[in-house]
Amino acid sequence: MIPSHLRQNPLFQGLTGCDLTLLLGYAHEKTTKRATAFFHAGDTADRCFLLLEGHVKLSQTTPSGAQGAARLIGAGDIFGWAGVMGQARYPGTAESLAACRALAWDTGRMRQTLLATPRLTLTLLTLMGARLREAESRVLDLATARVDQRLARTLLRQSSAAALPLTRQDLAELCGTTLYTVSRTLRRWEQAGWLRLGRGSLRVLSRPALAALAEPPDAS
Amino acid sequence: MIPSHLRQNPLFQGLTGCDLTLLLGYAHEKTTKRATAFFHAGDTADRCFLLLEGHVKLSQTTPSGAQGAARLIGAGDIFGWAGVMGQARYPGTAESLAACRALAWDTGRMRQTLLATPRLTLTLLTLMGARLREAESRVLDLATARVDQRLARTLLRQSSAAALPLTRQDLAELCGTTLYTVSRTLRRWEQAGWLRLGRGSLRVLSRPALAALAEPPDAS
């Protein structure tokens, strides 16, 4: 009943079989097609998710709605836990970039489960800590690095998951710039032979070249 | 023995007196003068802190060490919990901006306490969630707003805590820019009569003026 690969998810590490059964007992399975929202910014945060298959884009927009910032969620990652962490509403929007399969729990019941399962809470704290550090390193990046460095890093990080349907707009939100600058930069790199571009697809041909750009130029 | 204002700290909400006594039982009290480091980036993350009095600057620098990003910690806030959340080393440096008094716990014992005190773990998760959201909204800010908007927001957020000894460099790190731009911008605002500047001090005279700047210009 419980697939073994699920058992190995970081979220479940250290749990007893009993805890795990309880937890999965009230999980709903949710599947979506491409370009479907799990939730929107401002919705009541009454669900939390574990992504089993597919890719999800988490994005925030300014009040004026002009631009946004995004991060990607892959298989095995959790998302939408704002409610569990005491927020009434989701701060951002979650949208599937591909067909997805996810587990969903009710926020209130999850909070109760956490009180009864300290091990799970501590794991969750660790996962959130990792995410916090990631966000803070992104702040540092935005404040110090140039667009092409950030874009190179983003590509290197994501290029393993082959062929995500990322538009120029998506990439711009991932690395904090505009779709125009992304388009120009990618084109330049394609002409240098480091990438192969397509509509909503992208293959990295030379990781070393991008890695060299990602690092600040060594003055040595 | 346990001061009542301490009891009301968000970190301790919902704990039994017994839990609280246990927790405070192995806390060390640490006091520092101005400009003293609690820990440096890369140190073994073996302590976690609750700030009782004073102000602390948490800062990260790039590998090349050129610039940095910072956030401020005030009385009642926690900091240095990277170890509790599973990191071996501190990702940043914590330095006192004023004379400080803080409680310090051993990371390993705290993790054990968390396993025995789910209520505390859940509270911690909530606090970390708030910090995560703050970091993510900062990412959005850096990606979309201009320097003067970010600076205005930073001043509005911090101006209640009167007269922090923040240098131009500190302010620059808080809002992701250079000390030169901060200096110029503050000067401009002082000449407009919105601020009173001093060496390492700063008073906001017109919050409305700053608030107007903080919002993106309404095209309506």
Added chain:
DNA sequence: CGGTTAGTTGACGCTCTTCAACGAATGTGG
């Protein structure tokens, strides 16, 4: 096969960083 979405590219110029030089405040040791 029209309508829509995604991508490209040029031109323009604003914002902000960078470098350099100087002035003012603070702390320190004789």
Added chain:
DNA sequence: CCACATTCGTTGAAGAGCGTCAACTAACCG
């Protein structure tokens, strides 16, 4: 108490980097 070093702050000039606007082309979709 004063000369000194040090830290902090200011300001000008120059131009790199990147956002913005506009116009156009190419791919996708029912």
